[in-house]
Amino acid sequence: EPEVTQTPSHQVTQMGQEVILRCVPISNHLYFYWYRQILGQKVEFLVSFYNNEISEKSEIFDDQFSVERPDGSNFTLKIRSTKLEDSAMYFCASSNGQLEAFFGQGTRLTVV
């Protein structure tokens, strides 16, 4: 069964460093998303991406964040200068536009 894969599963980084979280969406999907879940809180939408551009973003997704689909298979989330409050589980999801989004297992980001 096709699935969304995310790497790494856990990333520890120092405050101020740049991190790139990687996702391989399901191959025939066209819509891609990043969500985050701060420990003990709800899952929050960050950004959606379609046709090689951002289609929607939340107020959380500020200038420190960027997304890219560099090679037609990977979908990445970059945080330019990490802050302590960026520590969270980050989920990638993809959809073929037919209502159901498939989620990856998540990357746990810990900023120290």
Added chain:
Amino acid sequence: AQSVTQLGSHVSVSEGALVLLRCNYSSSVPPYLFWYVQYPNQGLQLLLKYTTGATLVKGINGFEAEFKKSETSFHLTKPSAHMSDAAEYFCAVSGSNQGGKLIFGQGTELSVKP
């Protein structure tokens, strides 16, 4: 604008008892509604969804939910809880037909006692 409220951050039931997890939504457009389950240290797995048509939807693992427009609710039920049902459950709403952008509730942690 859309929002989801899950009543009860933690629900505890005995094995074999009825599971009822409550979800109310707010949406300015016809909603699409979802329940996801998250087992410890894992991602989100779709349990069931309501889009159009039959208001009682059945999902995996014996769960079902009923869309009640008049009550703006989409409560999740299972007749008989199993130990393996212990997890975090999230209700979510989408207003588009593109899946993906979901607005989640706060989640309800379900504990199942032997």
